[in-house]
Amino acid sequence: MEFLSGLTAKETLELGELLEPERIGTEVRVNGFVHTVRDMGDVSFVVLRKRGGLLQCVFEEGASSLSAKKLRESQTVELTGTLCSDERAPHGVELRVTGGEILTVPYDTLPLPIGKWKLNTSLEAKLNNRSIALRNVRERAKFRLQEGIVRGFRDFLYSQQFTEIHTPKIGARGAEGGANIFRLDYFHRPAVLAQSPQFYKQMMVGVFDRVFETGPVFRAEKHNTKRHLNEYTSLDFEMGYIDSFTDLMEMETGFLQYTMKLLEREYAAELQILNVTLPDVEKIPVVRFSRAKELVAEKYNRKIRNPYDLEPEEETLIGTYFKEEYGADFVFVTHYPSKKRPFYAMDDPEDPRFTLSFDLLFHGLEITTGGQRIHDYQALREKIAARGMTEEGMDQYLNTFKCGMPRHGGLGIGLERLTMKLVGEDNVRETTLFPRDLSRLEP
Amino acid sequence: MEFLSGLTAKETLELGELLEPERIGTEVRVNGFVHTVRDMGDVSFVVLRKRGGLLQCVFEEGASSLSAKKLRESQTVELTGTLCSDERAPHGVELRVTGGEILTVPYDTLPLPIGKWKLNTSLEAKLNNRSIALRNVRERAKFRLQEGIVRGFRDFLYSQQFTEIHTPKIGARGAEGGANIFRLDYFHRPAVLAQSPQFYKQMMVGVFDRVFETGPVFRAEKHNTKRHLNEYTSLDFEMGYIDSFTDLMEMETGFLQYTMKLLEREYAAELQILNVTLPDVEKIPVVRFSRAKELVAEKYNRKIRNPYDLEPEEETLIGTYFKEEYGADFVFVTHYPSKKRPFYAMDDPEDPRFTLSFDLLFHGLEITTGGQRIHDYQALREKIAARGMTEEGMDQYLNTFKCGMPRHGGLGIGLERLTMKLVGEDNVRETTLFPRDLSRLEP
Numbered sequence: 001m002e003f004l005s006g007l008t009a010k011e012t013l014e015l016g017e018l019l020e021p022e023r024i025g026t027e028v029r030v031n032g033f034v035h036t037v038r039d040m041g042d043v044s045f046v047v048l049r050k051r052g053g054l055l056q057c058v059f060e061e062g063a064s065s066l067s068a069k070k071l072r073e074s075q076t077v078e079l080t081g082t083l084c085s086d087e088r089a090p091h092g093v094e095l096r097v098t099g100g101e102i103l104t105v106p107y108d109t110l111p112l113p114i115g116k117w118k119l120n121t122s123l124e125a126k127l128n129n130r131s132i133a134l135r136n137v138r139e140r141a142k143f144r145l146q147e148g149i150v151r152g153f154r155d156f157l158y159s160q161q162f163t164e165i166h167t168p169k170i171g172a173r174g175a176e177g178g179a180n181i182f183r184l185d186y187f188h189r190p191a192v193l194a195q196s197p198q199f200y201k202q203m204m205v206g207v208f209d210r211v212f213e214t215g216p217v218f219r220a221e222k223h224n225t226k227r228h229l230n231e232y233t234s235l236d237f238e239m240g241y242i243d244s245f246t247d248l249m250e251m252e253t254g255f256l257q258y259t260m261k262l263l264e265r266e267y268a269a270e271l272q273i274l275n276v277t278l279p280d281v282e283k284i285p286v287v288r289f290s291r292a293k294e295l296v297a298e299k300y301n302r303k304i305r306n307p308y309d310l311e312p313e314e315e316t317l318i319g320t321y322f323k324e325e326y327g328a329d330f331v332f333v334t335h336y337p338s339k340k341r342p343f344y345a346m347d348d349p350e351d352p353r354f355t356l357s358f359d360l361l362f363h364g365l366e367i368t369t370g371g372q373r374i375h376d377y378q379a380l381r382e383k384i385a386a387r388g389m390t391e392e393g394m395d396q397y398l399n400t401f402k403c404g405m406p407r408h409g410g411l412g413i414g415l416e417r418l419t420m421k422l423v424g425e426d427n428v429r430e431t432t433l434f435p436r437d438l439s440r441l442e443p
Numbered sequence: 444m445e446f447l448s449g450l451t452a453k454e455t456l457e458l459g460e461l462l463e464p465e466r467i468g469t470e471v472r473v474n475g476f477v478h479t480v481r482d483m484g485d486v487s488f489v490v491l492r493k494r495g496g497l498l499q500c501v502f503e504e505g506a507s508s509l510s511a512k513k514l515r516e517s518q519t520v521e522l523t524g525t526l527c528s529d530e531r532a533p534h535g536v537e538l539r540v541t542g543g544e545i546l547t548v549p550y551d552t553l554p555l556p557i558g559k560w561k562l563n564t565s566l567e568a569k570l571n572n573r574s575i576a577l578r579n580v581r582e583r584a585k586f587r588l589q590e591g592i593v594r595g596f597r598d599f600l601y602s603q604q605f606t607e608i609h610t611p612k613i614g615a616r617g618a619e620g621g622a623n624i625f626r627l628d629y630f631h632r633p634a635v636l637a638q639s640p641q642f643y644k645q646m647m648v649g650v651f652d653r654v655f656e657t658g659p660v661f662r663a664e665k666h667n668t669k670r671h672l673n674e675y676t677s678l679d680f681e682m683g684y685i686d687s688f689t690d691l692m693e694m695e696t697g698f699l700q701y702t703m704k705l706l707e708r709e710y711a712a713e714l715q716i717l718n719v720t721l722p723d724v725e726k727i728p729v730v731r732f733s734r735a736k737e738l739v740a741e742k743y744n745r746k747i748r749n750p751y752d753l754e755p756e757e758e759t760l761i762g763t764y765f766k767e768e769y770g771a772d773f774v775f776v777t778h779y780p781s782k783k784r785p786f787y788a789m790d791d792p793e794d795p796r797f798t799l800s801f802d803l804l805f806h807g808l809e810i811t812t813g814g815q816r817i818h819d820y821q822a823l824r825e826k827i828a829a830r831g832m833t834e835e836g837m838d839q840y841l842n843t844f845k846c847g848m849p850r851h852g853g854l855g856i857g858l859e860r861l862t863m864k865l866v867g868e869d870n871v872r873e874t875t876l877f878p879r880d881l882s883r884l885e886p
Contacts, residue, residue, distance in 0.1 A: 001729075003729065005726040005727075006696045033849070074847035076684070103684075105847065106820075106847030107821065129839070131649055131843040135649060135650050144606060147607045147608075154597075164593060164594070166593075168659070171884065182613070184626065187665075193613075199886070200876070206575075207577040208583065220630075222630075231612065249447050286447055287444070332447065377549075378550065396574060396886030402550045403549050403553050433610060433643070443643075
């Protein structure tokens with residue numbers, strides 16, 4: 001009987017291994033995509049694209065049993081040769097090739113010049129050739145940073161004794177209300193796609209105290225803007241035994257601090273590729289919603305049209321104001337009007353027109369909505385009634401409160417928006433692997 | 444202007460802190476749910492449920508400014524007192540209470556006796572009161588272990604240079620074929636929910652070499668069994684530059700080894716609560732599909748009815764066989780018949796009736812399906828044509844292969860099934876927070 005006992009070492013080396021100083025001068029074996037081929041006559045420079053980065057491979061006339069003339073962009077190959085240091089090459093090393101083989105071949109030339117440093121093509125063209133466009137080194141780097149953000153979120157919350165949960169995306173009713181809900185047939189019963197894990201994460205506060213989820217949410221919004229997606233990845237947490245909603249903002253600040261350090265440490269190559277300067281998260285200003293409106297109105301000479309609403313331009317200007325006045329990349333805006341928040345938001349006992357809630361703006365864009373929730377069963381039912389809503393489909397949610405719940409609150413972060421602002425893009429589709437919008441259901 | 448600069452220390456202590464030896468004899472402050480109240484007259488024992496476990500709190504007549512008579516199950520409270528060691532108490536410590544306050548109150552008695560060690564109630568009753576049933580210490584421990592599995596999967600794959608991806612769950616067509624697909628209306632266009640991230644993770648192999656995703660998948664199966672869910676969490680990976688599909692099985696073995704160590708180290712309390720003995724993952728037997736059928740037929744005196752299919756009882760018996768003969772908890776069954784695998788599976792060049800694929804069985808239950816994929820554009824189109832399938836909706840998938848792809852393969856693991864077998868449950872709903880099946884769409 002054959003048995004497997006785990007990983008076995010591969011003969012081919014990855015970029016991290018190739019950069020170990022003791023490898024210089026040794027024979028090595030590598031594989032990868034042919035990224036670019038530059039034929040200079042007697043010598044050819046073939047750049048391999050590996051998951052860790054680019055590797056320059058030099059073919060000298062007669063030195064290699066595999067001829068560089070046979071190599072084409074987008075083949076995958078395995079090459080052997082001597083590793084040499086060369087300051088002009090990416091990462092300071094190059095492979096002087098002695099042999100190798102072609103592993104797989106493409107059937108067509110690529111629709112986009114992915115070998116270029118910057119893929120100067122329209123967003124539309126990139127999305128129409130998504131799996132090819134992302135082979136560009138700068139394009140893929142954005143999603144490596146996105147990984148770092150999610151990883152930072154989870155690792156920080158594990159360290160704070162949160163439990164990760166997986167809640168259903170098909171359900172009987174939505175948590176957030178409104179019309180932006182996708183409907184489907186579930187074995188001849190009407191069902192919806194989750195707008196958020198809100199009800200579930202609250203219910204789980206009674207079980208684990210602190211929970212988080214990183215998963216897809218679905219919003220059937222008919223907005224076609226640079227900020228909206230119809231499906232996005234939401235980083236959600238919910239925590240019990242809070243003293244006030246400041247606890248939530250502190251937890252989010254802690255997450256951002258942890259994550260920026262993680263990116264600096266583990267994703268330095270990608271930060272460099274994209275020329276990203278990490279934002280300041282040492283201290284984040286906190287301002288009340290109504291005060292933020294005033295500050296912006298005063299400084300930028302605007303009229304406050306509606307004291308209970310924030311226009312997109314006002315949001316942008318709040319970002320500008322805090323950057324100019326305090327050098328701040330982020331700002332917490334607190335005490336949003338009750339009318340603008342869902343029924344489960346806790347109203348401010350000192351002024352119930354406002355809530356114990358907040359948004360976090362990153363360079364003037366809302367990337368988080370959070371706040372304290374109503375934990376008292378009767379108060380929750382009264383709020384539902386006051387809004388003229390039905391309790392239908394909320395039985396287990398409401399029963400959870402009837403059976404006792406701690407004071408709690410939480411937040412949701414839009415992963416693609418946070419990534420977009422971090423890397424300095426201005427369209428959220430740039431930092432979404434496969435965006436879903438009004439017109440885009442494929443690939 | 445107010446600023447936040449991260450986490451601030453809380454006065455209340457968590458269980459890990461309470462168990463530090465130097466805390467004994469000191470004044471401490473704790474919060475939590477009232478789990479049980481036992482009134483013995485002059486003295487009352489109140490057990491608090493905290494996220495880390497249970498804490499016994501002793502109220503002696505006249506010693507506390509808060510009377511134990513006021514305490515009821517499922518209130519949340521904050522208590523102060525002296526921490527003492529007592530071998531009879533959970534974790535060997537108890538709080539001698541001097542005061543405190545009631546934070547929140549329930550409006551009803553609980554529908555289930557969650558304070559009991561074992562919640563001896565039907566699965567149906569537990570699911571009908573899901574958020575309450577999970578407050579039982581043993582019930583919630585299952586989902587802590589589930590967290591450990593997902594965490595092990597991700598952390599191991601990060602260490603192996605995989606990139607985490609987030610792919611859309613709404614799409615134009617399914618990847619796995621068949622009728623088990625949920626359909627919805629996407630802004631007046633027909634759309635489906637993802638049966639798997641298969642197409643996307645393959646497309647991303649050309650970008651990142653190695654990718655993984657942990658997310659929901661949707662199967663509109665009309666099976667009402669103990670093993671099937673209509674929505675589950677799939678742990679998926681896909682990797683390029685494989686030498687053969689053995690690379691995939693080795694990677695999965697590595698994940699299991701890493702994860703069992705993680706559970707042992709970080710989830711010891713939960714393993715003890717559930718009395719779980721971790722399975723043996725040091726070496727995992729590998730057997731061909733047809734050989735496995737023969738072995739089981741010989742030993743258990745069964746007739747092979749169909750050489751190209753595996754009946755559920757055969758699967759179970761393969762598990763029994765390898766446990767009995769080799770003491771194995773897991774077994775890789777390889778070379779599944781081509782007819783039973785999707786079009787993208789790579790046929791075995793030595794016998795195209797079978798594929799370069801595998802399932803992993805855990806105590807006789809399939810928890811993983813994986814294998815090498817077709818990477819050649821023409822071969823892929825020929826297979827699609829041979830199956831009488833349409834290429835409609837696969838443009839970008841197919842273009843990815845036209846533009847060149849490395850040899851690759853991957854797998855998908857059913858998280859709830861793996862958890863179920865690990866903790867020794869026999870119904871997958873026991874290890875699903877909020878199961879979705881033919882009859883259950885709520886909560």
